[in-house]
Amino acid sequence: MPIAVDIDVMLARRKMSVGELADRVGITPANLAVLKNGRAKAVRFSTLAALCEVLDCQPGDLLRWELGEPGEGHGQARGQGEDDGAVGG
Template identity: 90%
Template sequence: MPIVIDIDVMIARRKMGVGELADRIGITPANLAVLKNGRAKAVRFSTLSALCEVLDCQPGDLLRWEPDGESAVEEPALSDSHV
């Protein structure tokens, strides 16, 4: 999946355990593990907001997009006649 979850990075920067983070944002450690390991199909905005509040960060600090080989679209090269 081209969406990469960087929750581990923020947890390490904040020197916080996974259990503590799960308690503070109000989800189970198992559900947090699903999210941080990239197995979640969706994330609620309320959960994302809680993560940002507790970790003192922006959504972009937790989520990033990386193209994979199948979804990357190559643009055709322009010839001199099109410039």
């Protein structure tokens, strides 16, 4: 996926554990790990906002776009009723 997640960088800068961040944001450590490791298909804005508030950062400090393989993730339509894989709540 061409979106890279840099939560690890912010955790290190803030000297905070994954468990502490998950508790303060209000998501499970498992869901945070999915997001942190780049396996999430989506993230809710409310979750992104909570991450930014707790980590005292901007969304761009957590997410960045990387040029991927040609055709990767571009122009693919989603089916109706498909689980969006969003993290957070």
